[in-house]
Amino acid sequence: MFKEFNIENFEDSSKILEEILNKSRVEVQELLKIENKTYKNFVLPFSEIGEAINEFITPVFHLDSVKNSKITSKVYEECLPIISKYESEISRNEDIYSALKDIQYNENSTLNNIQKKVLENEIREFELSGCQLENNKKQRLEEIDLALGELSHKFSQNILEATNSFSLIVEDFEDVKEIPKSDLELAKFEENGKTKYKFTLQMPSYIAYMTYGTNREKREELYKAYTTRAPQNGEIIEKILALKSEKVEILGFKNYASYSLATKMANSEEDVISFLEELGNKAKKKAEKELEEIKQIAKEDGINNFRASDISFYSEKLKKAQYEIDEEYYRPYFEQNSVLYGFFATLKELFNIEFKLSNAKAWDDKVKVYDIFEDGKIIARIYIDLEARDDKRGGAWMNNWHSYYKDSKSNIQLPTAFIVGNFPKSTKDIPSLLRHSDVVTLFHEMGHALHHLLSKVEEANVSGISGVAWDVVEFPSQFLEYFSYDRDILKLFAKHYKTGQVLDDEAINKLIKAKNFQSSMATVRQIEFALFDFKLHQKLYKTEVEVQELLNSIRDRFSVVQIPSYNKFQNSFSHIFSGGYSAGYYSYKWAEVLSADAFYMFLDSKNVLNKELGLKYRNCVLSKGGSENMDKLFFDFAQREPKIDSLLKLDGII
Known part of the structure; x- marks a missing residue:
């Protein structure tokens, strides 16, 4: 049914990977020998070869993030050049590209829309990889991709080591x-x-x-x-930017930003910049007022030289003063298991799915594995790893492992995914007690996971989150976040871990009212990050000084906080230097317009647990994966275009 998470022979992963890839090379060559290539005899088995490789390599790379050690880093570094070389070979193989183009032309009238989408995406990816270029340029692109992979891993590793030191x-x-x-x-x-x-x-x-x-x-x-963590990453940033600039120049793009937009929903660089600046301008005046309120609280302590390092401390005091919110008061009500089971009850009501604990193996004793059922039938599996560990990379994320698809023998393959967090640890005396912000993060990552796990698309390449444009991939995750502030949903799991007492209405009301506490400051901060990322990739910034000057110029325009000169935020901006968000960090806000507007439909229905609407969302959006463009899927769900005002209202900006 499911491939088990197995880390036996882990230290031999590079040798096993080499064997798998050599076998794959032979299989690809056999496919290329087929005289009359069709979607069924070529595209489907070619896709399955990729799925088999992904099935092996995902746990290997995943382990380096969740159980980091000298051994996992060594294995990662051994495997990276092997898989990078293979991917470069495949993505720049003219014979495969020509076969896909021929099938697209010959079978255009008989393929369904999803199959057409698969071919469209695949052909575009081949073209973006430079498969039509001369061999010397292909060789250089292969070298660049390998170097970028190694630099990204080093960037991430430096942060982890600095964090732990x-x-x-x-x-x-x-x-x-x-x-x-x-x-x-x-x-x-x-x-x-x-x-x-x-x-x-x-x-x-x-x-x-x-x-x-x-x-x-x-x-x-x-x-x-x-x-000031990982100052050596400043030099790595210089190298990453130079290599990316060289890569897109070889591919014929004017800059990395335009290359990035080739696979996104946004139409132009100008659209992205104007969208971000519009949001930033609308939020800044209120953000300045929010900061002034914090400073006033600090002045009561005799602090007139307010610093960035004072924000969290005095924000907490201000939140208590305004809303009588004490984050710590809530934590006994957000015990990890209680939150999970209340969350599962919510998802059952919205999407008609059930979570049942599995005894499947995982990478740590604290990991919980659940099988997901629909009408008594198993449809997916999810691994949930929420507690902070010294050997775990910071932050929270979802990792997709297997995709839902129908293989060439007409067997349905079931999907799996991992959710990872860094929430407070449990001990022998105290269970893991979450902050409400952790609860919001859990809802967010589950949104990503369900987008992958509830897919009903039978083509692996566009099933789940595969093939979803990067600037809308956050839509389902942000959408689910909003439910973590609903009174009825909170009552399902906000129960004191000792007494079982449900969080009272007054405390819940305070939490809901405090949702938009400093929301304008949070918005301009996201705008700062997004503009820095996007503009950084619009031209080549060659030195650490130039990178810093760009960041300073954006801060001068949108930041309301006086950032100390020693702050080198960019050196730990993992999303864009060791994640997949280069020239794409704007996606968080871009997708938030869709998620806020979708949630507003539930509010307008006067029932946030509206099952009819939940199933419609599941069927129109989640089940379709990347098989159609998200703007069409949103229209199918809402029967209209998204409205930016829904986001501004939910954030309390207007």
Whole structure:
């Protein structure tokens, strides 16, 4: 039914991969010998070859992110050039490209729309990889892709090592007296008969001190350590930018941004810039007011030289003053298992799916594996790994493993996916108690996972998140986020882990009201990141200084916070330098227009758990994967174009 997650013989992964790829090369050559190539005898088996490779390599690379060690890094570094070389060979193979073009021409009248979409995407990818170029240019592109892969991994590895190498030791209880008990317990240790507290750059620990640590200088020390991580990545950024610029020049694009847009929904560079600037301009005035409110609270403590490192601490005090919201008060009500099972009940009501715990193997004892059922029939599997670990990469993400598709023997293959978070750890005394922001993150990543797992598209290349344009791939994840603030849904899982008492209406109302707390500041911050990313890829910035100057110019226009000169945020901007978001970070806001407008339909129906609407969304959007353009799928669901005002209203900007 499902391929089990198996890490036996892990250290031999590169040898096994080499064998798999050599077998694949032979299979591809056999396909190319077919005289009368058709969609059925060529495209389908060619797609299956890719799926088989992905099935093996995904867990290998995944393990390096969730159980990082010298061994996983070594295996990753051994496998990367092997898979990169193979992918370059395939993507620049003129014979495969010609075969796809011939099939597209010969069978155009008999192929269905999904099959046409597969060919359209595949041919475009071959052209974007440079398969029509001379051999010397192909060779150079192959070298560039390999180098970029290695640099991206090094960028990520540097951040992880820097994150793990720093710790702030606090000895005076006065400096930690406001820190929540559960966080303090994790930080506490004994040395020479004295109780001390250790805070790290791991996100739960970092957030705990920045939000509640009363020693201002120690907050500054921690903030500085966090924002100056991995300075060697400045040089890596220079190399990455130079290689990307060279690559797209070879491919005939004026810059990397235009290359990036070739596979996205946005029509032009101008559309992206104007969209971001419009949002930034609309949010900035309110963002300035929001910052002024924080500064006023700080002045009550006698602080007139307000710093960026003061924001979290005084924002928390302001939130308590305005909404009487204490993030720590809520955490006992958001015990991880309770949240999961309440969330599963929500998804059952919306999408008619059930989650049942499986005893399938995973990579860590804390990982939970669930099989997903519909009407008593198993349809997918999901691995959920939520707790922070020293050997886990920071942040949260969804990784797709298997896709839903019908193979060449007409067997349906079922999909699998991984959800990873860095939420507070459980101990033998205290379970994992989530912040509400963690709950929102869980909903977000599950949105990605369901987009992949609920696909009913029988062609692997456009099933699930495969083939979905990057600037709309966040639509289903952001859409599901909104449900994490609904009163009825919160009551399903917000139960005190000791007493079982449900979070009361007053506390829930405060949480909902506080949803848009500093939403304008958050918006301009996202605009800053997105504009920096996009403009960085519109021309070649050759030095760290030029990169910094670009970031400074954008901050001067949109940031309301005075950022210290030592802050080198770009050196840990993993999304664009070791993720897939280069010239695509704007996607978060671009897709948010769709997600906000879709959620508004549920609000307008006066029933956020509207099953009829939930099933319509599932059928029109989630089940279609990448088989059609998202603007059409959204129209099929909403019967109209999306409206930007829904986003501005939900964010409280208008």
